[in-house]
Each structure stands twice: as C-alpha cells, then as structure tokens.
Amino acid sequence: MSNIIEVNNLCYSYDGDAQIVKDAVHNVSFTVKSGEIIGIIGHTGSGKSTLIQHLNGLLKPSSGEIKIEGKNIWEEPKKIRDIRFKVGLVFQYPEYQLFEETVFSDIAFGPKNMGLTGDELVGRVEKICDVVGIKREYFEKSPFDLSGGEKRRVAIAGVMAMEPKVLILDEPIAGLDPKGRREVIEMVRRYRQQFDATVLIVSHNMEDMAVLADRLLVMNGGKLEMFDTVYNVFSKGDALKKIGLSVPMVTRVLNTIKEKYSGVRTDIFTIDDAVKYLCELSAGDSNA
Amino acid sequence: MDNQIEFKNVAFSYDNEQGKRDIIKDFNLSIKRGSFTVILGHNGSGKSTVAKLMNGLYKPTNSDGTVLVDGIDTKDEKNEIEIRRKVGLVFQNPDNQLVASIVEEDVAFGPENLGFAPEKTRERVDEALKAVDMYEFRKSTPHHLSGGQKQRVAIAGIIAMKPECLILDEPTAMLDPKGRAEVIRIIEKLNRENGITVVLITHFMEEAQSADRVVLLSAGEIIRDGTPKEIFSDIKTLKAVGLDVPQTTELLYELKENGIDINTDAISVEETAALISAALHLEEK
Numbered sequence: 001m002s003n004i005i006e007v008n009n010l011c012y013s014y015d016g017d018a019q020i021v022k023d024a025v026h027n028v029s030f031t032v033k034s035g036e037i038i039g040i041i042g043h044t045g046s047g048k049s050t051l052i053q054h055l056n057g058l059l060k061p062s063s064g065e066i067k068i069e070g071k072n073i074w075e076e077p078k079k080i081r082d083i084r085f086k087v088g089l090v091f092q093y094p095e096y097q098l099f100e101e102t103v104f105s106d107i108a109f110g111p112k113n114m115g116l117t118g119d120e121l122v123g124r125v126e127k128i129c130d131v132v133g134i135k136r137e138y139f140e141k142s143p144f145d146l147s148g149g150e151k152r153r154v155a156i157a158g159v160m161a162m163e164p165k166v167l168i169l170d171e172p173i174a175g176l177d178p179k180g181r182r183e184v185i186e187m188v189r190r191y192r193q194q195f196d197a198t199v200l201i202v203s204h205n206m207e208d209m210a211v212l213a214d215r216l217l218v219m220n221g222g223k224l225e226m227f228d229t230v231y232n233v234f235s236k237g238d239a240l241k242k243i244g245l246s247v248p249m250v251t252r253v254l255n256t257i258k259e260k261y262s263g264v265r266t267d268i269f270t271i272d273d274a275v276k277y278l279c280e281l282s283a284g285d286s287n288a
Numbered sequence: 289m290d291n292q293i294e295f296k297n298v299a300f301s302y303d304n305e306q307g308k309r310d311i312i313k314d315f316n317l318s319i320k321r322g323s324f325t326v327i328l329g330h331n332g333s334g335k336s337t338v339a340k341l342m343n344g345l346y347k348p349t350n351s352d353g354t355v356l357v358d359g360i361d362t363k364d365e366k367n368e369i370e371i372r373r374k375v376g377l378v379f380q381n382p383d384n385q386l387v388a389s390i391v392e393e394d395v396a397f398g399p400e401n402l403g404f405a406p407e408k409t410r411e412r413v414d415e416a417l418k419a420v421d422m423y424e425f426r427k428s429t430p431h432h433l434s435g436g437q438k439q440r441v442a443i444a445g446i447i448a449m450k451p452e453c454l455i456l457d458e459p460t461a462m463l464d465p466k467g468r469a470e471v472i473r474i475i476e477k478l479n480r481e482n483g484i485t486v487v488l489i490t491h492f493m494e495e496a497q498s499a500d501r502v503v504l505l506s507a508g509e510i511i512r513d514g515t516p517k518e519i520f521s522d523i524k525t526l527k528a529v530g531l532d533v534p535q536t537t538e539l540l541y542e543l544k545e546n547g548i549d550i551n552t553d554a555i556s557v558e559e560t561a562a563l564i565s566a567a568l569h570l571e572e573k
Contacts (some may be wrong), residue, residue: 016538044434044464093462147333175380175461177330177491179530204464207535244466249535249557261570271535275542282548282568 002070004166004198005032005055009064012050019224025050025187026222027064032198034165039209039230040202048202049092051219052168055200056087068166085114088164094155095148098241103146103154104139110162128161131194132187148182153187160191167191168200173208181205185212206248210234210269218245250274265284292453292485293319293342293355293375298353300337300346311337312508315353319487321452324479326496327489328519329505330530335489338505339457342487343375344368358452373402376446378456382438390439391433392417392426398449417441417446419482420474436467440474445476453485454478460492468492492521494534497555504529521553536560543567 013024025047032038042048054060054066057073059078064073073083088110091097100106104125109126129136134157138146141155156172169188174180185208190201200217203209209216209230216233217225220243226233233240237247237255246252248269258264263283268274298315301308312334318546319325319342329335337368340346341355344362355362355373379385383455387514389449392413399409417423420440428572430438439459460468472495479486485564488495496502502519506529512519526533533541540552540560550567554560564570 043466085536175458177530178532180331247467250539252557253536253539253560253564256557257570261565264392264570271538271542274539278539278543278564278568279546279548 002036003031003067004033004069006067006070007029007031007054007064008067010051010054010061011063012059012067013062013270014056024222025054028218028224028225030227032200034198035192035196036214037192037199037201037212039213039216040200040219041204041206041209041216041245042144043210044154046219046243047222048219049170050222052089052170052200052202055166055168056089057083058089085162085165087166087168088159088162090156090159090169090172092174094159095151097159098143098151098155101142102140103134103143106143106154107134107158107161110158116160124168128157128163131190132157132160133183133190135222138244149176149183152176152180152184156184156187160187161194164197165195166198166200168202170202171204172201173203181208188212205244206234207250207270210248217252218243230269231267235267237266290321291318292321292323292352292358293317293324293487294359295338295341295357296354296356297350297487298341298348298355299350300334300341310508315508315510317503317510319348319357319453319485321485322479322483323501324476324486325488325501325503326499326500326516327487327503327505328493328496328526328531329489330490333505333529334455334508335505337508338453339377339487339489342453342455343377344371373449374451375453375455376449376451378439378443378446378454380458380460380461382435382442382462385439385442385445386430387573389431390426391422391428391430394430394441395426395444397437398445402449412448412450413444416444419478420444421470426431433465434467439463439467439471443471443474443478447484452485453487455487455489457489458491459488460490460495491531491532493526493537494555496520503533516555517553520555520561523552534569540564 008029010025010028040048054061067087098106108121108125111121116124143151188199191197191262213230215229225243234247234251240247250271251269254264254266254268258266265277268277295315295317299313301310327335347363357374360367362371368387386394387397394411395416396409399412417426420443422440422444432439460471475486475488476498478484496516499516502516503510504519523533534555536557537555540550544550544552548567551563554563
C-alpha cells in the first residue's frame with residue numbers, strides 16, 4: 001500500500017508571543033498509508049491542532065516537509081488551494097461555521113468553490129447526502145432549525161462534499177450525546193468506505209478510538225510521542241498516564257483487578273473483548 | 289420552607305411559524321435547599337428548558353403553571369432581580385460567558401453590577417476565585433487559560449454574587465477529560481463546603497456519582513427519580529433514552545446478561561474491579 005501522507009521533520013513555531021509557544025510542533029515525522037484510520041490523541045496544548053493544520057496547508061512549516069501522494073505540498077505555493085480540496089479539514093464545533101440560508105447551500109458551498117455548477121453541483125450534494133444519510137427533506141431547511149447533532153452532520157457533509165482523499169476531523173464528537181456520536185462515527189466510516197478515503201481523527205475519547213482507529217498517533221509537548229497500533233499504544237498505560245492520557249475505562253478496570261490477582265490479562269480495550277474474556281475466565285473458574 | 293426551587297404543573301412550549309411545540313408539560317419537581325441534584329437527559333430532552341425556567345430566564349407558558357424560587361413566583365416581573373441573585377446559571381461554552389480581558393475583572397463584573405463598594409467587590413472576587421482554585425490566575429488573560437480553567441472562572445463570576453443555588457447546564461460538554469474532572473470537583477466542593485444548592489444538567493452519567501439525587505428526563509418528562517445507585521442499576525432504561533453509560537457500568541451489565549451473577553450498580557473503576565473480582569471468585573486463585 002502506498003503512503004498517502006508523509007511528514008518529514010516537521011517543525012513549527014509561533015513568532016513573538018512566548019505565551020503560546022507550547023502549541024508548536026517539534027521535529028515530527030510519520031507516514032500514513034492510503035485507507036487507514038488514524039486516531040490522534042494528546043492532552044490540550046500538545047500540538048495536535050497545529051499538526052493537522054499543516055496537513056492541508058493552512059499552516060506552513062518553519063522547517064521540514066509534508067508530502068501528499070508523494071508530492072511536497074509547498075513545492076508550488078500557488079497550488080496550495082488544490083491541496084485544500086484533496087485534504088479536507090473539519091474544525092472543532094464546525095456547526096458554528098454554518099452560515100447559508102439552507103442546508104443545501106451550506107453543503108454546496110465547498111464544491112461550488114471547486115468550480116462545480118448546475119446539475120453537477122446538485123448531483124455532488126445529493127451523492128454525499130445519500131452516503132451519510134441526510135434526507136432530501138432537509139435540503140430547504142435552515143441549518144439553524146436543526147438539532148445540535150444534525151447541524152454537526154451538515155457541517156461535516158459540507159467538507160465531505162468536496163470528496164477529499166484525506167479527511168481530517170478535529171474532535172468531531174465533542175459535545176454530542178451518545179446518539180449524536182454514533183451518527184457522526186457512522187458517517188465517517190461510510191465516507192471512508194465509499195470513497196476509499198484516509199481518515200485522521202483527533203479525539204479525547206479513548207473508548208471510541210479503541211473501536212474506530214487502526215493506529216494511534218500520540219502527541220505530547222509538540223513532539224510525536226508514539227505512533228503505533230491501537231494495541232501497542234494502549235498496552236503502554238503507564239507511559240500514557242505520565243503525559244496526561246489514559247487507556248479506555250475497561251482496561252483500567254482490568255489493570256485494577258491485576259493489582260491483586262496477577263494472572264489477569266490487561267491487553268483488552270473494548271467492552272466486547274472484555275466481556276468475552278471475563279466470561280471465559282468465569283467458565284474456567286466453575287470447571288475447576 | 290426547605291424547597292429551594294419548586295415546579296408546579298409547568299408547561300413550556302415554543303410557538304413559531306412551524307407551529308406550537310411542547311417542550312415540557314405537567315412538569316412537577318422540587319429541589320431541596322442544600323442538595324446536589326443531577327438532571328440527566330439526552331439532547332432535546334428538555335433539560336436546558338428546565339434550567340432556564342429555574343432562574344426565570346424562561347417563564348411557564350401555561351397560566352396555571354408556576355416556578356417558585358425560595359417561595360417567590362418567577363412569573364412576577366418585580367421579583368426578577370431577586371431571583372437572579374438567588375439562582376446563578378452557568379452555561380456550556382465558557383468562551384461565551386467571559387467578558388473581561390483579565391480574570392479578576394471578569395469575576396468582578398457581577399458584584400459591581402449589584403452595586404457593591406470596591407472593597408466589598410474585592411473581597412467577593414478573591415473569595416470566589418479561591419473557591420474555584422483559580423486565585424493564582426487572577427491577573428491572567430482568560431484567553432490563555434484551558435477550557436476547564438475558563439469554566440471555573442465563569443463559575444467564580446456567578447458565585448461572587450453569592451447565589452443560594454447554582455444551575456449548571458452541561459458545563460463540561462466542551463471540555464477535555466482533565467477539564468471535566470476539575471469542574472466537577474469544584475461543583476462538588478461548592479455544594480459540600482459552601483452549602484450551595486446545586487442542579488447539574490448533563491448527559492455524562494459518571495458526573496452524577498456523588499449527587500444526592502438523579503432525575504432522568506426524556507421527551508420533557510421525568511421518567512426516573514432516585515439515588516445515583518438506583519438510577520444507574522437500570523441500564524436498560526438509560527440506554528433506551530440515549531444516555532451515556534460509562535464503560536464500567538456497561539461491562540457489569542453485559543456480564544450479567546451473559547449469565548454471570550454480579551451486581552451492576554457500580555460506576556467507579558475501583559468498585560467495578562472489586563465486583564468483578566468477587567463474582568469471578570478471583571481471590572481463590
């Protein structure tokens with residue numbers, strides 16, 4: 001599989017204001033394969049948002065390079081707009097950026113900027129709405145009449161409508177209730193499947209990351225602390241704790257049990273796996 | 289009179305071009321003075337409406353419905369200022385609640401508006417900032433604080449007016465796990481040590497662990513009302529109304545569903561681990 005994203009020795013520092021220098025990124029290198037789902041975790045101020053804003057050229061590295069599909073995105077600075085269509089970025093609380101009068105116009109805004117018009121534009125909007133489950137009857141509604149979860153989905157669909165090969169979402173489920181969270185996660189999954197896209201998600205929710213991500217990229221103090229499979233990252237609970245992160249709650253339960261009863265496995269990160277394991281343990285116990 | 293807030297047959301509906309929409313109907317609820325109540329509900333369950341009715345920001349839309357704060361009717365406009373002083377409201381987004389460029393000036397905004405002398409205001413501000421553990425940041429710019437710190441400053445701004453009751457409408461929804469824990473700790477402290485009546489509105493179940501009482505709201509109706517343990521042992525109902533169930537509780541529930549004889553009313557990691565160890569007879573190994 002080919003590398004769709006390649007980041008080499010990325011450094012970024014803010015000029016002037018020493019107060020916010022904590023947000024800088026220091027010498028970060030990693031590669032992402034096409035089609036992967038990468039979870040990006042790290043506490044507030046660890047450099048996650050600064051990092052992802054480099055991937056679609058919103059920020060320019062102080063040094064180092066970013067390659068998308070093998071091409072340095074700053075090689076031709078005038079073409080950076082094309083990168084923004086190839087790498088779609090959904091900001092935190094994107095619903096605050098809805099501004100059009102109807103749901104349709106809001107979703108159409110991105111593709112329109114790409115130069116689509118007429119039937120092609122309508123087709124593009126309809127297609128993405130079919131993929132992510134936004135019904136046609138919503139098209140003429142005002143985004144401001146929708147619920148919080150619906151607004152969020154419309155805002156995300158607006159970025160997806162540009163059909164970026166790489167979709168980056170900054171805390172897409174923050175502030176949503178469980179139903180809203182499930183819907184957003186589902187729409188991201190469907191988008192990735194339908195368009196063979198690569199997805200990067202910044203999240204604080206380790207439980208959802210355990211279920212959704214292939215690999216986890218851990219940021220700390222502007223540096224890349226770990227970049228490994230979900231299994232390997234969550235197996236390092238102590239190291240995560242030191243940098244203000246935690247393993248999923250089920251894993252913490254198993255860790256607590258292990259403090260007293262050493263034969264217990266702690267390399268389990270989802271409810272389903274934990275239930276299966278503990279039931280086996282229980283069966284073994286009654287057979288003995 | 290030991291009820292801080294009392295809802296009697298309250299209805300609230302919106303009336304716009306799309307027609308009339310009832311948010312709550314025949315709503316009855318009493319909040320005891322000094323208590324810590326958590327109102328749990330999913331988005332759209334009516335919980336924010338209930339919050340706004342509690343300090344008179346909204347008024348019942350039916351003529352025979354009343355909300356009493358300390359026995360005073362919120363419908364009567366001449367009571368407005370008194371009610372706002374008794375009941376402080378904290379919202380979800382701290383950025384929308386901070387107005388000044390220096391932390392202590394922000395906290396001083398309320399007491400100054402109430403017309404306190406400068407020395408008195410000073411005293412209130414220092415006290416409030418200490419209560420939320422933000423005194424050392426009094427000269428900072430709110431912009432440079434973390435989300436949890438900002439929300440604590442917003443809470444300080446409310447308690448500087450010495451309300452009897454604090455209503456918090458999803459105060460942690462926009463915070464990271466560390467910020468959430470900070471804010472919840474402060475809320476618990478304000479209730480226990482300062483005796484402030486607290487109504488916390490949230491969809492995070494684990495924030496209700498140390499509450500005296502949990503009220504479960506769905507589609508504008510109270511569908512459960514009890515202690516945290518009573519409410520949390522009923523996972524089926526919680527999930528049915530679309531609430532967040534912590535992984536700990538969910539794990540216990542799933543184990544029980546799979547035929548393991550186990551209690552399901554724990555929330556903390558430690559309690560859950562202890563229940564599982566006991567149910568699997570791990571001590572015998």
